[in-house]
Amino acid sequence: MxxxxxxxxxxxxxxxxxxxxxxxxxxxxxxxxxxxxxxxxxxxxxxxxxxxxxxxxxxxTREQVLDVPHQKCITQDNIEVDVDGIVYLKVMDAYKASYGINDYRLAAVNLAQTTMRSEVGKITLDDTFSERDSMNEAIVEELDKASDPWGVKVMRYELKDIQPSQDIVLTMEKQMEAEREKRAEITESSGERDARINVSEGNRQKSILMSEGQREARVNEAEGEAREMELIAEATANGIERIADAIAQPGGSLAVKMRLTEQFIDRLGEIVDGANVSVLPMEAANLKSFFEGASEVTNPIQNK
Structure with a gap:
């Protein structure tokens, strides 16, 4: 029981x-x-x-993440790099995913590796670091075309790591160091050039200011001399005018005659003292003629 x-x-x-x-x-x-x-x-x-x-x-039916293993790829410039990635996919049709292919996960990973080698071979090593987005888009497009009969939709693909060989890494480091030194030299030369330009510009400004200062000095000096001459001429004219007024006064003509006589006698004495021979007038009347000539000179001034 x-x-x-x-x-x-x-x-x-x-x-x-x-x-x-x-x-x-x-x-x-x-x-x-x-x-x-x-x-x-x-x-x-x-x-x-x-x-x-x-x-x-x-x-x-959830989105699945598949790791694409590392593999060796050759770039367009014949550089060997080690590349891996991640593929994101989702089953859209369970019937096709069951009967369309034996193992869609394994197929997606293998296809991603093949497509990745093909895309890396189209670009140079320098472009592999800057063209990641375009490479990801190209790989997704190729995977999506192939996975449509499997009932699988490839959502996106990401290149996870691009690692060149050790020799290439050393070469790239030397190249970057040389590039940094080049930029440093360019920067230094640009600084020196700017310094020379600034110095020459300063010298030019200095020369301009000095020349303007000298010009102003010459102008001021010329104006001063002109003013001095103007004042001397004005003073001389005033003196002559005052002398003329003084001569016109009573007794002015006699004062002028006396002054001229004194100056003549003083000058004549200086000449006689300095001469080695004795100098006497040839005629005594010459003194009379001299005084009469002086009178004729002063009379017109007095009559004015």
Whole structure:
């Protein structure tokens, strides 16, 4: 009795387990009947016929992340680099993903590696670091075309690491060091050039200011001399005018005659003292003629 009861319980559990199928939210289930595709079961509780229906595949419907292993690639300029990446994909059709290909994950990874080698071979080493986005887009486009019959959508692809060989790394470091030295020399020469320009500009401004100062000095000096001459001329004219006025006064003519006589006698004495011979007038009348001539000179001035 106990053996029969246990057998019935096991049979009931077997029938129950094969009669009801629970599908989770993150997946879809492919149901086969007599080994042939029957239905795609979506999340929830489903009834099946024991020994007739069976769950053939359970497909993940969430976005999946697959790691693309490192591989050697040759760039357009024949440089060997080690490249790896990450591919993001999602099952859009559980039927195609189950019957369209044996293992879509393995196929996606292998195809990503092949496409990645092809894209890296189209560009140079320098461009592999700056053209990551365009390479990612090209790889996604190629993967998406190939994965459409599998019922899989490639969401995106990311190049994770691009590592040149050690020799190339050393060469690049030397190149960058040389480039930095070149920029430093250019910067230094530009600074020296600017300094020379500033010095020459300062000298030019200095020369301009000095010449303007000298010009102003000459102008001021000339104006001063002109003013001095003007004042001397004005003073001389005033003196002559005053002399003329004085001569016109009573007794002025006599004063002028006396002054001229004194000057003549003084000058004559100086000449006689300085001469080695004695100088006397040839005629005594010459003195009289001199005084009469002086009178004739002063009379017109007095009459004015």
């Amino acid at each position: 106990w053996t029969l009861l246990l057998a019935l319980i096991l049979l009931g559990l077997f029938i129950f387990y094969n009669t009801f199928v629970i599908v989770e939210m993150r997946e879809e289930v492919i149901l086969e009947r007599f080994g042939k595709y029957h239905d795609t079961l979506h999340p929830g509780l489903h009834f099946t016929i024991p020994l007739v229906d069976r769950v053939a595949y359970r497909q993940e």
